[in-house]
Amino acid sequence: MNHELNAIIAIAARDVTKLLRDRMRIVFSFMFPFIFIGILGQSLQANVASSLGFNILLFTFVGVLAQTLFQSTASGLISLVTDRDSDFAQELFVAPISRYTILTGKILGESLVSSLLIISILFLGVIMRIPIDWFRLFLILPAGFIACLLGGAFGVLIMSNLSGTQSAQQVFPFVIFPQFFLAGVFNPITKLPPVLYILSRIAPMTYAVDFLRGLYYLGKPEYSKIVLHSPLFNLFIISILFVLYLVLGTYLLVSREKNR
Amino acid sequence: MANVIEVSRLIKRYKNSPDPSVNNVSFAVGSGEFFSLLGPNGAGKTTTISILTTTLSKTSGLVKIAGLDIDRQSSAVRQKIGIIFQNPSLDPNLTAEENVRFHAALYDLYPYRPFYSLMPTDYKNQVTHLTSIIGLTASDLSKPVKALSGGMKRKLEIVRSLMHQPQILFLDEPTSGLDPLSRKNLWDYLTQIRKSNGTTIFLTTHYLEEAENSDTVCIIKSGKIVALGSPGQNKKNFAGRHTTLESAYLKIIQDTN
Numbered sequence: 001m002n003h004e005l006n007a008i009i010a011i012a013a014r015d016v017t018k019l020l021r022d023r024m025r026i027v028f029s030f031m032f033p034f035i036f037i038g039i040l041g042q043s044l045q046a047n048v049a050s051s052l053g054f055n056i057l058l059f060t061f062v063g064v065l066a067q068t069l070f071q072s073t074a075s076g077l078i079s080l081v082t083d084r085d086s087d088f089a090q091e092l093f094v095a096p097i098s099r100y101t102i103l104t105g106k107i108l109g110e111s112l113v114s115s116l117l118i119i120s121i122l123f124l125g126v127i128m129r130i131p132i133d134w135f136r137l138f139l140i141l142p143a144g145f146i147a148c149l150l151g152g153a154f155g156v157l158i159m160s161n162l163s164g165t166q167s168a169q170q171v172f173p174f175v176i177f178p179q180f181f182l183a184g185v186f187n188p189i190t191k192l193p194p195v196l197y198i199l200s201r202i203a204p205m206t207y208a209v210d211f212l213r214g215l216y217y218l219g220k221p222e223y224s225k226i227v228l229h230s231p232l233f234n235l236f237i238i239s240i241l242f243v244l245y246l247v248l249g250t251y252l253l254v255s256r257e258k259n260r
Numbered sequence: 261m262a263n264v265i266e267v268s269r270l271i272k273r274y275k276n277s278p279d280p281s282v283n284n285v286s287f288a289v290g291s292g293e294f295f296s297l298l299g300p301n302g303a304g305k306t307t308t309i310s311i312l313t314t315t316l317s318k319t320s321g322l323v324k325i326a327g328l329d330i331d332r333q334s335s336a337v338r339q340k341i342g343i344i345f346q347n348p349s350l351d352p353n354l355t356a357e358e359n360v361r362f363h364a365a366l367y368d369l370y371p372y373r374p375f376y377s378l379m380p381t382d383y384k385n386q387v388t389h390l391t392s393i394i395g396l397t398a399s400d401l402s403k404p405v406k407a408l409s410g411g412m413k414r415k416l417e418i419v420r421s422l423m424h425q426p427q428i429l430f431l432d433e434p435t436s437g438l439d440p441l442s443r444k445n446l447w448d449y450l451t452q453i454r455k456s457n458g459t460t461i462f463l464t465t466h467y468l469e470e471a472e473n474s475d476t477v478c479i480i481k482s483g484k485i486v487a488l489g490s491p492g493q494n495k496k497n498f499a500g501r502h503t504t505l506e507s508a509y510l511k512i513i514q515d516t517n
Contacts, residue, residue: 009365014362018353088351091362091363097366257315
């Protein structure tokens, strides 16, 4: 097996092993989806769905799915900062592998972790009897991996600028939470004032959420009310952002690590 | 004896720092040698070792490890070295054996498998052999790292760092925080490794008795070398009446104030 590939698999497997032994993280993976879908989604469905002309609970469900895949992977990459604080990162950075290998392994590992964590969201969809087209949803779930990759690359860029766990805990909510609203996770954003429109198109989560929604609602009557861009366009933007974030983030990370 | 570490006019100035932490340092370490780098806190020991192990860039100078340039051939350099860091670098979320297995994959010694039972027989034999030398049992290997004592963790780190049979082993204050018995056991093991494998040892330590058996002692202060030679030479040059390296060291440091 190729050396770099062997290292990528080992790094990814470590992240999955950590998740399976972290019961609190698994429990907490139910919390935010319950708040967003169970409380916020149901409230919006009861109060504004009729004026919107589509099921906003289902809209929120798909949005939260994409958001979880993106955010969970991003926060997993930022955990490299914690590794650095606990000095385990030394073992990674003195190994005879490239920095791209380390980050690719982390992105792959955290993407797998995110993919496992969405089981809680699917379970919530069942118990809340959300009118999901399950066949279509399972068809597009592999595409959710693309949302993970974008989240991971975004996490690399953010992490490369953080000095420690404390700054990660302060900065991460600030860069993630506004994106929930700018990306339209649970609020329609087909019409926005100019400033919010620009901010929304800068937020990478927008493309991840719209990509999954575009695939889910493709061919359905509410497509034009919900989806911003075609799935192909979103995929194109996601690809560019992925390469940009990963290359820039890796460069900044290596510079920061070595050029102290 | 060919030199495996060559340092020539090494300078490191940290960002926003007016003075260099390592200031025009030059030395060489022969193959199989035991080299100790001593100095007070803030002297530049950890900075020097960080540069030699490719985790920190230098400001200027030339550094070669096993004939390889650390800037242009850093990946090849990392294949030749093993490192015991000042702070423990084990993953507390994994078991002892999983930490070793992870290292084996990073160094491409064996293909990674998710379970120990799936690993190649050669891997299992190597792990059993190495861990038996340091007194780790099969039960210890399956324990989470956080359940191991400080001494056991250090030994595990050494076992891990020797899996890929490095030419040079860098030890940055390896016995810091260990009790005297653990320190003795660790050094007995390192001495055995050095004899059997011919591994070059590069040590930084505050326990000067650990450096008594060195081939060469280099004393650094405020980023500059103030003494370089065998322990006997250092004792003779700086404090003829003194019989321990520690007392010679203290004399050197005080004289250079």
